[in-house]
C-alpha cells in the first residue's frame with residue numbers, strides 16, 4: 043500500500059577493519075579481562091538494534107556483557123502487535139506497521155532470522171475504491187480497485203490510476219520522483235562513507251541534507267516544480283496518515299519519506315518479532331517491566347542504574363561502562379546524575395489516538411456527503427487533507443490541525459470470518475514448519491472468547507482510525523450510521539440521533555465501549571506519543587550526552603563531581619532519539635542504534 047510508511051535506505055558498509063589496532067584495545071585481552079558492561083534503556087527498535095549490532099561488531103574482540111532495561115513487559119516499544127478479537131489468527135499492528143525493502147537493517151534482519159515479511163493484499167470489501175482522500179466535504183482523489191479493468195494487481199500500477207494522476211496533476215508526480223531520488227542518494231551516504239557519525243547535524247551537513255531538513259515540505263516541493271494541488275491532495279494525505287501532521291510546518295526530508303512507501307511490508311505475526319530476535323541474538327540479559335528512573339555516573343566512570351520492577355525499587359550497582367538511553371528522554375521520570383547542562387527533550391511529540399475495532403458494518407456514505415445508497419463509493423482506506431481554502435498555518439496542531447475531517451485516517455485492514463478462518467502460526471508463515479505438517483484440528487480450535495460461533499457468513503472488517511482525540515460512541519454511531527439500528531440503546535440514540543445538527547460533533551463523550559457488541563464486537567484504544575512534530579530544523583540533539591557540543595561541565599555542587607571527572611565521561615551516556623527529529627521510523631531508530639553500537643565498539647577498541 044503506497045500510503046503507508048517506510049523509507050529510503052542504502053548500502054551499509056562496515057567502516058572499520060575489525061583487525062585494525064587490535065593491540066590498542068582498551069581492555070588488555072591477555073589479562074582475562076572483566077567483561078565490558080553495557081546497559082541499554084529501552085527495547086524498542088533503537089535499543090534492540092544497539093544490542094544486536096554491538097554483539098555483531100565486537101564479536102571477536104573483547105568480552106561484552108549487555109543488560110537491557112525495558113519498562114513494558116514486552117519487547118518492541120512503539121512497534122507492538124495485538125490480536126483483533128483477542129484471537130491469534132488476527133494480529134494487527136497497534137504502532138509501526140510498515141517498512142520497505144530498502145530499509146536494509148530491518149529487511150536483512152527478517153531474512154537472517156527467517157521471518158516472512160509480506161505486503162498484505164486483502165480481497166477488498168467490494169468498494170469501488172482502494173483509497174480515497176477526503177477533505178471533509180469531498181473525496182478529492184480516489185484510486186480505483188482496478189484489477190478487472192487493467193488486469194494488473196496493485197494500485198499505482200494500474201494504467202487507469204496513472205492516467206488519472208497525470209490528468210489531474212500534470213507532471214507533478216514525475217517532478218516529485220526526481221527530487222526524491224536526489225534526496226535518497228544523499229541519504230544513502232549515511233550508511234556508507236559517512237558511517238558512523240558522531241553528530242547528526244554534522245553528518246547531515248556532510249551529505250548535504252541540512253537544506254532539506256531546514257525547509258518545509260511545501261517550500262521544497264514548490265522549488266522542485268511540484269504543483270500545490272498535488273502537494274495538498276496527495277502528499278499531505280500521506281503526511282497526515284504517516285505522521286498526523288499537515289505539510290505546512292513539516293520538514294522537506296520527512297516529506298520525501300512520506301512519498302517513499304510503495305512496496306510496504308510487515309512481518310507476519312508482528313514487526314516486534316524482528317526486535318525480539320535482535321535481543322536474543324545479542325545474548326543480552328533483559329529486565330522486562332523495569333522502569334529506569336535514575337542513571338548515576340560515578341567519579342570512577344562506572345554507572346549505576348536505579349529502576350522499579352514489580353513496584354519495588356531496585357538498583358544495579360554492578361558498574362556499567364556505558365549506558366545507552368534508547369527511548370525519548372522524559373525528565374519527569376528519568377534523572378541523570380550528574381545533571382548534564384545540555385539535556386535532551388526539547389522535541390515535541392504528537393499525541394496520537396489509535397482506535398482498532400471490528401464491525402460487520404461498513405461506514406455510512408452519508409457521513410462523507412455521499413448518497414445513503416452509495417455504500418460502494420466509500421473507499422477501503424480513507425486518507426484526509428485540508429480543504430483548498432484553509433490556511434494551514436492558522437490551524438495549529440492536534441484537534442485544530444486536523445481540520446474539518448476530524449480524523450487523520452481510517453483504514454480497513456482486513457476482512458475476517460471468525461467461524462471459518464484457519465489459524466496459520468507465524469512459524470509456518472515464516473517457513474520454519476512446512477504447512478503440510480500443520481493441518482490438525484487443534485489449530486482450528488481458536489475461537490474468540492467474545493465472538494460466538496455463528497452462521498458461516500459472519501464477516502467482519504478490521505478497522506484502524508488515527509485521530510487527535512479519543513473517539514466517542516457518538517462519533518462512531520455517526521460514522522457508521524447506526525442511529526436507527528435496533529440494537530442501539532435508547533440513551534445513545536437519544537444523545538446522538540435526535541438532532542440533525544450534530545454531524546461530527548465531538549463534544550459528546552460516551553466511551554465507545556457503550557456500543558453494543560452486535561455493532562462493535564471488539565475494540566482497542568491506545569494513546570501514543572507517536573513521533574516528533576517534524577518542524578524544519580538544522581540543529582539536532584546529541585548522541586553523546588556528556589560530550590555534546592553544547593555541553594558544559596555539570597554544576598559541581600550538584601552531586602560532588604568535578605569538571606575533570608565530567609570531561610572524562612565522553613562516551614559514557616549515549617542517546618538514540620536525536621534521529622527521530624530527522625526521520626521517525628523503525629529503520630531510523632535501528633540505524634541510530636547501529637551507529638551508536640559502532641561508536642561504542644570503536645571507542646572500546648581504541649579507534650576513536
Ligand SMILES: Cc1cc2nc3c(=O)[nH]c(=O)nc-3n(C[C@H](O)[C@H](O)[C@H](O)COP(=O)(O)OP(=O)(O)OC[C@H]3O[C@@H](n4cnc5c(N)ncnc54)[C@H](O)[C@@H]3O)c2cc1C
Pocket residue numbers: 046047048083084085086087088089111112113114118119120121136137138139140141332333334335368369370375376394396570571572573618619626627628629631
Ligand atoms: C501509531 C504509530 C504508527 C507508526 N507507523 C510506523 C510505520 O508504519 N513504519 C515505521 O517505520 N515507523 C512507524 N512509526 C514510528 C516507529 O514506531 C518509531 O519510530 C520506532 O518504533 C521508535 O523506536 P525507538 O526504539 O526509538 O523508540 P520506542 O519504540 O519508543 O522504544 C523505547 C522503549 O523504551 C522503553 N522505555 C522508555 N522509558 C524507559 C525507562 N525509563 N526505563 C525502561 N524502559 C523505558 C519504552 O517502554 C519502549 O519500549 C509509528 C509509530 C506509531 C506510534
Ligand SMILES: *[C@@H]1O[C@H](CO)[C@@H](O)[C@H](O)[C@H]1NC(C)=O
Pocket residue numbers: 077107108325327360
Ligand atoms: C553479565 O553480568 C551480570 C552481572 O555481573 C551477570 O549476572 C551475568 O551472568 C553476565 N552475563 C553474561 C552473559 O556474562
Ligand SMILES: *[C@@H]1O[C@H](CO)[C@@H](O)[C@H](O)[C@H]1NC(C)=O
Pocket residue numbers: 053054055146147150
Ligand atoms: C543487506 O543485504 C544486502 C544484500 O545482501 C547487502 O548488500 C547489504 O549490505 C546488507 N545491509 C545490511 C545493513 O546488513
Ligand SMILES: *[C@@H]1O[C@H](CO)[C@@H](O)[C@H](O)[C@H]1NC(C)=O
Pocket residue numbers: 333335350353354355375
Ligand atoms: C517506584 O516504586 C516506588 C515503590 O512502589 C514508588 O514509590 C515510586 O513512585 C516508583 N517510582 C517510579 C519512578 O515509578
Ligand SMILES: *[C@@H]1O[C@H](CO)[C@@H](O)[C@H](O)[C@H]1NC(C)=O
Pocket residue numbers: 372373374375391571
Ligand atoms: C513525560 O512523562 C509524564 C508522566 O508520565 C507525561 O505526563 C508527559 O507527557 C511526558 N512528556 C513527554 C514529552 O513525553
Ligand SMILES: *[C@@H]1O[C@H](CO)[C@@H](O)[C@H](O)[C@H]1NC(C)=O
Pocket residue numbers: 483484487
Ligand atoms: C478445543 O479447546 C477446548 C478448550 O481448550 C478443548 O476442551 C477441546 O477439546 C478442543 N477441541 C479440539 C477439537 O481440539
Ligand SMILES: *[C@@H]1O[C@H](CO)[C@@H](O)[C@H](O)[C@H]1NC(C)=O
Pocket residue numbers: 543544545547548549550
Ligand atoms: C455539540 O453538542 C453539544 C452538546 O449537546 C452542543 O452544546 C453543541 O452545540 C453541539 N455542537 C454542534 C456544532 O452541533
Ligand SMILES: *[C@@H]1O[C@H](CO)[C@@H](O)[C@H](O)[C@H]1NC(C)=O
Pocket residue numbers: 384581582583584592
Ligand atoms: C546549541 O546551542 C545553540 C545556541 O545556544 C542552540 O541554538 C542549539 O539549539 C543548541 N543545540 C542543541 C543540540 O541543544
Ligand SMILES: *[C@@H]1O[C@H](CO)[C@@H](O)[C@H](O)[C@H]1NC(C)=O
Pocket residue numbers: 597598599600
Ligand atoms: C549549582 O546548583 C545550585 C543548586 O541547584 C545553584 O544554586 C547554583 O547557582 C549552581 N551553580 C552554578 C555555577 O550554576
